Amino acid sequence: MADPLHSNHAPGLQPDAFTAGSDFHRPSVAKERNLSLGTKQLGEDGGHNSADDLLEAMGYQAELTRSRSTLQVAFMSFVLASIPYGLATTLYYPLAGGGPVNIIWGWLLVSLIILCVAASLGEITSVYPTSGGVYYQTFMLAAPSYRLIMSWICGWAFVVGNITITLAVNFGTTLFFAACINVFESEPEVGIFAAEPYQVYLIFLAITLLCNVVSALGNRWLPWLDTFAIFWTFAGLICIVVCVLAIAKNGRHDAAYVFGEFDPSYSGWPAGWSFCVGLLHAAYATSSTGMIISMCEEVQQPATQVPKAMVGTIVLNTIAGLVFLIPLVFVLPDQAELAGLLSAQPTPVIIKSAIGSSGGSIALLLPLLVLALFCGIGCTTASSRCTWAFARDGAIPGSKWWKQVNGKLDVPLNAMMMIMVVELALGLIYFGSSAAFNAFSGVGVICLTLSYACPIFVNLITGRQQVAEGNFYLGKLGWLCNVVSICWSALALPLFCMPTAIPVVPDYMNYASVVFFAFFVVATAWYFVWGKKNYCGPPTHDENVVLEARRASVAVGHEEKLRY
Numbered sequence: 001m002a003d004p005l006h007s008n009h010a011p012g013l014q015p016d017a018f019t020a021g022s023d024f025h026r027p028s029v030a031k032e033r034n035l036s037l038g039t040k041q042l043g044e045d046g047g048h049n050s051a052d053d054l055l056e057a058m059g060y061q062a063e064l065t066r067s068r069s070t071l072q073v074a075f076m077s078f079v080l081a082s083i084p085y086g087l088a089t090t091l092y093y094p095l096a097g098g099g100p101v102n103i104i105w106g107w108l109l110v111s112l113i114i115l116c117v118a119a120s121l122g123e124i125t126s127v128y129p130t131s132g133g134v135y136y137q138t139f140m141l142a143a144p145s146y147r148l149i150m151s152w153i154c155g156w157a158f159v160v161g162n163i164t165i166t167l168a169v170n171f172g173t174t175l176f177f178a179a180c181i182n183v184f185e186s187e188p189e190v191g192i193f194a195a196e197p198y199q200v201y202l203i204f205l206a207i208t209l210l211c212n213v214v215s216a217l218g219n220r221w222l223p224w225l226d227t228f229a230i231f232w233t234f235a236g237l238i239c240i241v242v243c244v245l246a247i248a249k250n251g252r253h254d255a256a257y258v259f260g261e262f263d264p265s266y267s268g269w270p271a272g273w274s275f276c277v278g279l280l281h282a283a284y285a286t287s288s289t290g291m292i293i294s295m296c297e298e299v300q301q302p303a304t305q306v307p308k309a310m311v312g313t314i315v316l317n318t319i320a321g322l323v324f325l326i327p328l329v330f331v332l333p334d335q336a337e338l339a340g341l342l343s344a345q346p347t348p349v350i351i352k353s354a355i356g357s358s359g360g361s362i363a364l365l366l367p368l369l370v371l372a373l374f375c376g377i378g379c380t381t382a383s384s385r386c387t388w389a390f391a392r393d394g395a396i397p398g399s400k401w402w403k404q405v406n407g408k409l410d411v412p413l414n415a416m417m418m419i420m421v422v423e424l425a426l427g428l429i430y431f432g433s434s435a436a437f438n439a440f441s442g443v444g445v446i447c448l449t450l451s452y453a454c455p456i457f458v459n460l461i462t463g464r465q466q467v468a469e470g471n472f473y474l475g476k477l478g479w480l481c482n483v484v485s486i487c488w489s490a491l492a493l494p495l496f497c498m499p500t501a502i503p504v505v506p507d508y509m510n511y512a513s514v515v516f517f518a519f520f521v522v523a524t525a526w527y528f529v530w531g532k533k534n535y536c537g538p539p540t541h542d543e544n545v546v547l548e549a550r551r552a553s554v555a556v557g558h559e560e561k562l563r564y
Contacts, residue, residue: 051129051301058130059539060297060392063405064385068223068299074309075226077292080382082169082229082375083317084237084324085368086285088347089172090441091328095346096339096500097278098271100253100329101262106275107325110282111318113488116481118289118314120456122307123478125293126470129302131389132538133293134158137455139537141466148537149527154454155390156523161447162294162383164515165287167423168440169379170211171430173372174204175437179345180369183352183361195343197431204427211376212420215384219411222381229374236367237320240351241327243364248331249356258329266339268502276491277498280445285321287445289314290452294385307472344437381411383419388412393538397530435509442496442512447519449496453489456482 052062068076087107094102121134128137135155139147178200182191193199215222245252253261264274292310296302328347331354332338338346347368352361391402406413430436459467460482467473474481497513527535 051299051303054303055130055297058128060130062297064131064297065410066298066300067220068295068305070301070305070308072223072226073292073295073299073305074312075230076223076295076378076381077288077309077313078233078316079226079229079374079378080288080291081285081313081317082233082371082378083285083320084233084240085176085371085375087281087321087324088368089176089345089372090281090284091346091350092339092341092344093281093500094278095335096266097269097274097276097281098262098264098267099335100258100332101260102275102278103281103325103329104259104322106279107282107285107321108318110279110286111314111321113484114286114289115311115314115318116484117452117456117488118310119474119481120459120478120485121290121293121452122310122472123464123467123470123474123481124455124459125296125310126303126307126472127467129293129296129299129306130538131294131297131385132393133296133386133389134290134451134455135386135390135395136393136538138458141455141458141462143462148532148535150454150458151537152395152527152531152535153520153523154451155395156519157447157454158290158451159383159387159390159396160519161287161444161449161451162291162379162386163419163422164426164440165291165444165448166376166379166383166419167426168284168437168444169372170207170376170423171204171427171437171440173207173369173376174200175343176345176347176372177203177207177369179343179348180362180365182343183348183365184358197434201427201430204430205424207373207376208420208423208427211373211380212416214377215380216409216411216413216416219381219409222377225374226378229371232367232374233320233371236364236371237324239367240364241323243360244327244331244351244354247356248354250331250333250353252330253332258326263335266336267500269498273498276495277500280442280496280500282321283445283449283492283496284441286314286317287448288379288382290448291379291382291386294382294389297385304471380416380419384412384416387419388415391415393535395531395535433506433509433511435511438500439511439515442510443515443519445496446493446512446516449489449492453486456485456489460486 051066055062091103094106097106124137124141125133128140130136132155135151135158138154139151142150178193178195181193182195184192186192214225218225262271262275264271267274267277269277289310292313293306296306299305328350332350333353338349341349348361348365351364352358355361355364387396388403388405390396391399393399396402402412402415402418404412404414426440427436429439433439460479464478464482467478497510497516499510
């Protein structure tokens with residue numbers, strides 16, 4: 001009788017991800033663990049073992065420590081977005097796109113859309129909670145006839161999106177840091193820091209190395225760092241809001257300006273399209289929504305905790321974003337001046353204009369700079385997990401190295417170091433074009449949007465049958481969330497390839513379209529050259545065994561809540 005876990009894999013074509021550990025891909029292992037609805041067979045630490053049993057029934061061996069609680073995974077999800085820092089570094093886009101209306105209403109609109117994306121992914125994650133994330137989910141939801149190629153493209157989009165968004169965060173931190181230094185001026189409107197390309201790159205190098213060192217060596221303390229980041233964020237946010245509104249050295253706009261002013265003339269685009277292009281500001285800040293799924297194998301009850309964290313974080317981010325943005329718009333300097341900044345970093349200028357003091361401005365900007373480092377560490381951690389998970393299924397050449405977990409550090413160190421080298425190499429693009437940050441942030445948003453759309457789309461066209469057994473099933477509301485998510489993805493993919501302003505010159509061209517197209521062509525070609533022979537996808541499984549394990553996990557989770 002054929003092994004049901006490998007029934008769709010051709011003999012002799014298993015990638016190296018399966019050869020060394022094939023003993024835990026057999027259904028007999030899961031069955032021997034007695035995955036019943038009771039909890040006595042699940043081990044002394046119940047909650048942890050039930051999640052590991054579910055993972056094992058899905059075809060994987062638990063290799064990472066489950067150390068994060070519901071609040072801690074929610075805090076990490078918040079840190080990945082790092083509102084208000086994520087909004088501060090890309091505020092240039094809506095200022096050029098239309099001004100106050102683009103800033104306030106664009107943020108609210110995108111947040112509501114991303115809430116639908118988070119809910120849609122939450123439904124699917126409650127059924128398939130693995131570090132493979134959207135790639136694994138796409139494979140399991142898709143029909144056998146196209147699951148390999150679709151999960152391949154989704155997986156590469158997810159990995160590339162994780163890497164480039166992490167790169168964008170660290171590079172954005174670098175540019176933001178340079179702009180913060182220049183609140184000190186050697187003469188009017190001339191900052192003290194020249195920010196030559198080599199200086200910018202060296203700062204980027206230092207930030208990238210720091211984030212990787214902390215993520216690799218301090219893994220056991222990262223949940224506490226994320227917890228601290230929450231308090232740090234809101235303390236800093238309160239200081240910024242109170243000081244900016246109370247001092248307002250150059251006066252305040254009225255509410256009609258803040259909530260109704262729209263001037264798209266600085267972009268050159270027609271008004272409607274200009275507004276849409278300005279949405280990259282909000283899309284970038286919320287692009288990390290699904291990255292937290294890669295942490296599923298380090299969460300105690302991922303089938304319930306991760307979906308709640310994703311949705312809850314979007315709600316919290318929406319509120320925090322409005323609290324941050326509205327006061328800044330009340331004290332906004334001349335829009336033309338901000339849209340014409342060579343640094344493309346208006347936030348330090350806005351705060352200095354309101355405070356009137358370089359020292360006071362840098363004090364208020366410091367919380368954002370520290371939060372930027374927290375964000376970089378979180379993105380580094382999440383991107384290493386998704387790359388490791390993709391390599392574990394043999395989808396990356398040399399996966400025998402990238403799928404290794406360092407036992408002492410409890411992290412996929414090889415994958416993390418590989419990502420760091422790729423980021424540092426891509427950072428060299430800045431020497432050729434000052435628009436490199438636009439490309440990094442644009443490609444990150446596009447690739448992550450595409451990767452999120454894949455499982456949602458497959459789930460929708462298959463009638464949402466598989467998510468009905470999940471712990472986060474939304475019923476008819478889920479249909480609406482799925483449709484909104486797909487429509488957003490269809491708009492976002494071409495939208496964020498557009499330059500911020502026209503006419504286009506080489507220095508300000510949005511090279512995201514070039515990079516994304518190159519990625520899509522290379523990923524597809526590489527599938528037919530190498531992947532078709534070597535890539536078999538995640539291990540398939542007996543759905544009855546997985547369903548039993550999932551129910552056991554839920555039962556233990558409920559028992560743990562009652563116990564504590």
